Amino acid sequence: MSQVTLKDIASILGVSVTTVSKALKDYPDISDDTKHAVKLLAEKLNYKPNIHAVTLRSNQSKTIGVILPKVDHQFFAETITGIISEANIHGYQVIVLFSDESMAMEEKQVDLLLEKRVDGILMSLANETNRYDHLHKVVKNQVPLVLFDKITRQVNCSKVIIDDEKAASKAVEHLIKTGCRKIALFGGPKFPSNYNSRLKGYTKALEKHGITPDESLVYICEDLSIAEGRENAKELLQAHPDTDAIFCITDHIALGAISYLNDANISIPDQISVMGFSNWLITPYIKPHLSTVDQPSVQIGKESASLLIDEIHRKNKKLPVEFYEIKLQTHLVLRETTKAIVTSK
Amino acid sequence: MSQVTLKDIASILGVSVTTVSKALKDYPDISDDTKHAVKLLAEKLNYKPNIHAVTLRSNQSKTIGVILPKVDHQFFAETITGIISEANIHGYQVIVLFSDESMAMEEKQVDLLLEKRVDGILMSLANETNRYDHLHKVVKNQVPLVLFDKITRQVNCSKVIIDDEKAASKAVEHLIKTGCRKIALFGGPKFPSNYNSRLKGYTKALEKHGITPDESLVYICEDLSIAEGRENAKELLQAHPDTDAIFCITDHIALGAISYLNDANISIPDQISVMGFSNWLITPYIKPHLSTVDQPSVQIGKESASLLIDEIHRKNKKLPVEFYEIKLQTHLVLRETTKAIVTSK
Numbered sequence: 001m002s003q004v005t006l007k008d009i010a011s012i013l014g015v016s017v018t019t020v021s022k023a024l025k026d027y028p029d030i031s032d033d034t035k036h037a038v039k040l041l042a043e044k045l046n047y048k049p050n051i052h053a054v055t056l057r058s059n060q061s062k063t064i065g066v067i068l069p070k071v072d073h074q075f076f077a078e079t080i081t082g083i084i085s086e087a088n089i090h091g092y093q094v095i096v097l098f099s100d101e102s103m104a105m106e107e108k109q110v111d112l113l114l115e116k117r118v119d120g121i122l123m124s125l126a127n128e129t130n131r132y133d134h135l136h137k138v139v140k141n142q143v144p145l146v147l148f149d150k151i152t153r154q155v156n157c158s159k160v161i162i163d164d165e166k167a168a169s170k171a172v173e174h175l176i177k178t179g180c181r182k183i184a185l186f187g188g189p190k191f192p193s194n195y196n197s198r199l200k201g202y203t204k205a206l207e208k209h210g211i212t213p214d215e216s217l218v219y220i221c222e223d224l225s226i227a228e229g230r231e232n233a234k235e236l237l238q239a240h241p242d243t244d245a246i247f248c249i250t251d252h253i254a255l256g257a258i259s260y261l262n263d264a265n266i267s268i269p270d271q272i273s274v275m276g277f278s279n280w281l282i283t284p285y286i287k288p289h290l291s292t293v294d295q296p297s298v299q300i301g302k303e304s305a306s307l308l309i310d311e312i313h314r315k316n317k318k319l320p321v322e323f324y325e326i327k328l329q330t331h332l333v334l335r336e337t338t339k340a341i342v343t344s345k
Numbered sequence: 346m347s348q349v350t351l352k353d354i355a356s357i358l359g360v361s362v363t364t365v366s367k368a369l370k371d372y373p374d375i376s377d378d379t380k381h382a383v384k385l386l387a388e389k390l391n392y393k394p395n396i397h398a399v400t401l402r403s404n405q406s407k408t409i410g411v412i413l414p415k416v417d418h419q420f421f422a423e424t425i426t427g428i429i430s431e432a433n434i435h436g437y438q439v440i441v442l443f444s445d446e447s448m449a450m451e452e453k454q455v456d457l458l459l460e461k462r463v464d465g466i467l468m469s470l471a472n473e474t475n476r477y478d479h480l481h482k483v484v485k486n487q488v489p490l491v492l493f494d495k496i497t498r499q500v501n502c503s504k505v506i507i508d509d510e511k512a513a514s515k516a517v518e519h520l521i522k523t524g525c526r527k528i529a530l531f532g533g534p535k536f537p538s539n540y541n542s543r544l545k546g547y548t549k550a551l552e553k554h555g556i557t558p559d560e561s562l563v564y565i566c567e568d569l570s571i572a573e574g575r576e577n578a579k580e581l582l583q584a585h586p587d588t589d590a591i592f593c594i595t596d597h598i599a600l601g602a603i604s605y606l607n608d609a610n611i612s613i614p615d616q617i618s619v620m621g622f623s624n625w626l627i628t629p630y631i632k633p634h635l636s637t638v639d640q641p642s643v644q645i646g647k648e649s650a651s652l653l654i655d656e657i658h659r660k661n662k663k664l665p666v667e668f669y670e671i672k673l674q675t676h677l678v679l680r681e682t683t684k685a686i687v688t689s690k
Binding site: 046048071077078080084093094095097098106112113114137140141144148226230255256258259262281282284285286287 | 442626631632
């Protein structure tokens with residue numbers, strides 16, 4: 001027997017579907033005997049209320065859809081953890097979909113979530129995404145939307161980010177204070193905006209300390225991969241052997257750079273300092289232990305889910321909805337790949 | 346205006362809901378003018394067919410549910426990649442849920458997927474799971490189920506695994522052939538069965554080469570975490586400073602062990618060899634580069650999805666369903682944490 005329906009229970013017991021439905025919901029106009037018989041049979045047959053039917057009636061699925069750009073990224077793993085824990089508190093289930101950094105796939109996943117009529121959508125954009133019609137569609141459909149981490153300001157919705165520019169600026173200033181002067185940047189693609197912000201922070205920190213930014217020290221890692229960090233470190237050291245620091249905008253890139261420096265027997269941090277970004281779980285275990293910028297990834301997930309659920313509730317109560325842009329604090333985690341601060345005499 | 350319904354379109358145009366529905370589906374008994382008017386308005390209002398209503402009719406959601414034990418594990422990230430690529434080929438969408446290695450959460454997620462009436466379920470079990478009522482329930486509900494990687498043989502369904510015993514045995518035999526004799530095992534919890542199989546493979550390889558297994562060389566990493574690998578390496582070297590190899594049943598554990606050995610200036614592999622398991626993406630980049638067992642994780646995902654979709658199709662056509670246990674091949678990836686094979690003279 002395939003999945004059991006109210007009709008099956010009704011026909012076995014010789015009562016109406018309405019009676020079965022009311023009995024399962026403990027309506028007072030149904031006798032205790034009937035309730036008992038219906039519930040017993042429902043249990044015996046493993047009856048599950050058809051959630052689709054329920055959804056049609058209540059117009060609420062109690063489900064949040066999350067679209068993430070990457071499967072295999074610690075930052076997103078931690079963000080999901082935060083989203084799920086916040087959603088569970090409010091009785092929402094979480095469905096996760098992946099765009100694989102592709103705008104076409106992202107558009108498809110948005111359509112799927114709209115078709116599935118989730119109550120709200122949380123998204124971190126694919127690196128490829130540079131048009132936002134699919135996001136405008138979500139807003140137009142009045143489905144609450146919150147963007148986090150990789151966002152665009154061209155869509156009118158709530159956003160949760162860190163202050164990327166400030167975080168990058170602080171990291172580079174720290175390198176300068178340890179005596180570094182020729183500081184390379186291993187950056188990311190132009191979109192989304194957070195990589196650009198980190199580049200801005202790098203440039204501003206240099207300028208603040210009277211160092212002229214040198215474009216030939218900026219390398220772009222299109223895939224933000226470990227392999228690119230490794231290759232770029234090799235190229236950098238061939239072109240600029242006197243480089244004294246590398247600021248990497250992700251820990252993945254930093255791991256690749258360190259891997260090359262280790263294999264080439266270039267001493268970290270004596271000859272060259274390395275600073276990462278995100279505080280990936282492996283960073284305290286690699287050799288040397290990586291200095292990095294801690295991103296509050298679990299908190300980003302929690303804040304995003306909390307904003308979204310609040311918006312869903314306000315929408316359901318037909319209250320006016322306001323949009324927020326929340327910036328969370330980061331902090332430097334100093335380990336072995338950076339030197340001590342040079343104190344002025 | 347919230348999400349637009351057929352009724353909204355019908356009342357704006359002054360026609361029946363049936364006419365709107367038929368017009369959208371190009372029924373021949375509807376005039377071209379009406380079709381044009383309906384389609385134009387539907388487009389203008391951003392009308393989306395209610396997938397829940399469709400599901401009620403066709404009894405198929407074209408959605409596969411996946412329950413994974415961990416968010417932050419490269420192996421599962423790669424498995425999802427394989428699942429999604431195979432599912433997309435067959436027009437299935439993939440929804441991912443997480444049990445966080447908790448049996449209670451796993452039971453909850455199974456219930457959610459049954460309620461959501463997904464067409465089939467793919468699962469890798471939580472380490473905690475040692476009862477299987479929730480899996481039997483899936484089978485009883487005639488929802489196709491395929492277990493992969495962390496499985497139980499107590500449930501009658503298809504399974505996709507690697508030959509854990511053989512893979513572990515080959516890894517340990519390699520260590521023996523490089524001259525190692527006092528080989529420690531950093532193992533995992535008792536459930537699910539694949540950690541036990543790796544322990545068996547370790548024991549058999551030792552016995553085959555005339556080495557008596559020594560229980561004091563077996564350490565259990567309950568969380569399979571990097572931190573546990575590190576702590577156990579420290580304890581092991583205090584208790585047995587003459588250990589000449591560690592076989593770790595995950596690369597995470599191996600990374601922790603290597604981190605301790607590096608910090609303690611114990612030379613790898615001269616003083617002690619380290620072998621991991623799974624070929625995690627960071628393993629070629631850590632110092633020294635980790636020798637490990639390559640698990641075909643993307644292929645595991647593809648095979649599992651393919652078996653599941655095949656079962657869904659057979660069920661829909663009311664054909665008899667057979668269950669398969671597929672064992673995929675692994676191979677050794679030798680890098681820098683193990684020595685060269687000692688050739689006999």
